[in-house]
Amino acid sequence: MERTLAIIKPDAVQRGLVGKILARLEAAGFVILAMKMVYLSKEDAQRFYHVHRERPFFDSLTSYMASGPAVALLLQREGAIASLRELMGATNPAQAAAGTLRHEFGLDVEKNAIHGSDSPETAAWEIPFFFSGLEFRER
Ligand code: IDP
């Protein structure tokens, strides 16, 4: 079993899509080990996305991630990291395959509804960014 970190991003929370996205994740076999609504500050968002600090979209991305509440999820499944990336679809919803979460729920390349860790190393850093060991147990 593998674990990954997902975030239902502020655009999706704001449009009332939390329940629909959770239903899609559960239907795809992900077990929710931990979940909470978070209000990232701009500084929190800058820390979370530090790998993108040189990108032209960094300032806009981090302002957007701090623009309203998001839902952080610790998900478990066999092959969770790759499976979630596949279910999410391409970064740009306009290029995401039909049936993917970003195709269905994303607005544009920035406001694309959901985040998912992109590798085991990233997941190992992103999971404790949001969740302490007191907040989940192996299942
Ligand atoms: P990913 O979320 O599919 O892994 P990354 O390239 O890691 O995509 O980018 C992180 C986030 O930054 C994206 O999910 C999206 O919200 C935002 N982003 C990526 N590329 C662009 C862009 O070209 N313009 C604006 N925002 C972008």
Ligand code: MG
């Ligand atoms: Mg990424």
